Amino acid sequence: MADDDTNPTRPGASPQNAHASEAEARDVAEQARETEWTHPSFVRELFLGRFRAELIHPHPLEDPAEAERAKPFLDQLNAFLDTYDADETDRTGNIKESDVQTLREMGAMGIKIPKEYGGLGLSQMTYVKAMELITSKCGSLVALLSASQSIGVPQPLKLFGTEEQKKKYFPRIAKGAITAFALTEVNAGSDPANMTTSAVLSEDGKHWIINGEKLWCTNGTRAELFVVMARTPDKIVNGKPRKQITAFIVDRSAPGFDVKMRCHFMGLKAIENGWLSFKNVKVPVEDMLWGEGKGLKLALVTLNTGRLTIPASVTGGAKALLKAIRAWAMERVQWGQPIGKHEAVAQKIARMASSTFAMESIALLSAALYERGGYDIRLEAAIAKLWNTEAAWKGVDDAMQIRGGRGYETADSLRARGEKAIPVERMMRDSRINLIFEGSSEIMRLFIAREAVDAHFSIAFPIVAPESSFSTRINAAVKAAPFYLTWYPARWIPSFKSYADFGKLAGHMRFADRTTRRLGRSLFHAMVRFGPKLERKQMVLFRAVDIGAELFAMAAACSRAVMLASKLNQPGAIQLADAFCVEARGRIEALFSSLYGPHDEQLYKLAMSVLKGEHAWLEQGIAWEEYYEESASGVKVLESLNTQSAVESSQLQTAG
Ligand SMILES: Cc1cc2nc3c(=O)[nH]c(=O)nc-3n(C[C@H](O)[C@H](O)[C@H](O)COP(=O)(O)OP(=O)(O)OC[C@H]3O[C@@H](n4cnc5c(N)ncnc54)[C@H](O)[C@@H]3O)c2cc1C
Incomplete structure (x- = not known):
């Protein structure tokens, strides 16, 4: 079935002029970058080759006053979850209204809303802990609560709303x-x-009169209030039109608002996700949030904080799986031994435990840094989202493997056979979307990479840009010299910090310190080597991002382990952090050794020839062929690839 591209409302359709150019996309994203911060970010410093452990260490201790305030709510939530049937929710695709009502009554819809407005007035830390708890039981339920509070109306309202709007x-x-x-x-x-x-x-x-459609809006079929981003008339900046995106609070009762359909997914079966339509929906001017043209920035800033939830929430899932797998690996005997004693299974269990520890360390540290206030949390939140969701996915895959056939069997089926209904199958289905929504892994890497090279690009870009004239280069070099004359040599001088307070983990902290210098140097060398093309070298940049992410994970794990061992009588944390760091160091070394990706160009070339259809012969002999036919927009891409000149394609190859 070929796509019908004439219907612009159908998913996948390509209305004329709907696609912004790459430059426009970048311009819009650039306008939305946050720039005002008072405190430096640990991760940003890390990409500059500076390992500033003091920014994250000692690991923040739980605030006892907040813990006391939060206890009644968390106790109620725990009691509710004990009785809540997550398999029923998954089976019926519906979260019962009575369950939602119970949550409403305990204040779970307004966890972070200040008390003066009727909310629980609890902290971001308590909020993420609540989401962690809920995810350990049900992904669909956490989607409802989290979409409503992490990214839904209360978060941007808290950050950008006027007093009248808040009231x-x-x-x-x-x-x-x-x-x-x-x-x-x-x-x-x-x-x-x-x-x-x-x-x-x-x-x-x-x-304001809103027209258009929104896809995949979580809670869209159930919500009363929406934050809607829409294009308002372009502004002329320097003689050129500039796209304006503005945010509005929209009430579901507004005439012209409609849910076109409820969308259904591989997992999160009870997510109330809608394809929405707005036909001349009138929104009072007082319900515009923040200001005209500030909507994308509002969305991205909201997502920066919103992104702190998923890392904690996936940790809840990982902990539940670890608990289930531990019991299973001891009781299941095959080949004369509990399966947990077979080395191949034991390794998976060790990795699940150590990476769950690292995930929790990252999630709690990032939330704590946010709570400090004024701290540039963007990179930490992005790494937390990227690293934790990918680690969680590996963890659920390992859990499935360790459970064997039972991992693949549904909880209902297991229960019907009289076995423990461990829902690994449901958790795997629910887990996969975390790598896609609220910023896909690729977009997180792009975003982190952009920030990672930002300092170099802003200082040294004119020196290496091929289009720079001789005089521009000289001027830029004079300006950059004071920074690089001290910064660059310092990246070679070994650190003399002993990290003695880290005890057994000191060696890992020293490794992280020297490797951070190496990362800073490597990014600088990459910029000198590729110049402005570095921006397009996604694979090189993404490997650098992954090194940074591993270093952040190591630092978070070591710092938290030391705190747990010394202050909370949890010496076992050192063993977990140690094992985690040993593995992370191996991954970091592998990333460095392939930083410039000796096969990147070859693979990019192959991908281009695949896209051109040069290997279409490989796709023969499958059923349902017409389902996979190229759409009109795909054909356009194909044509553009085919008509590219040899010069252009060689440029593409070096860019890849
Ligand atoms: C269950 C579910 C719930 C959702 N909830 C909401 C919600 O509440 N509100 C809302 O607004 N949205 C929501 N979304 C949308 C979600 O945020 C998007 O799916 C996500 O942003 C990715 O967009 P996309 O699916 O269109 O992928 P695309 O943007 O089409 O990307 C496709 C693939 O290409 C990659 N890619 C794209 N650009 C680049 C690039 N420059 N470099 C490298 N790789 C790239 C992506 O990473 C991805 O792998 C939801 C989606 C789902 C499935």
């Missing part, structure tokens, strides 16, 4: 109004510059 909406949400965040559209997924939903001011200037 109007916080009490309603605190009482239980479910909310949602509507950014994605059919043609605007990772790239919001493609957004076509529009908002124009009414003639009397009292309303």
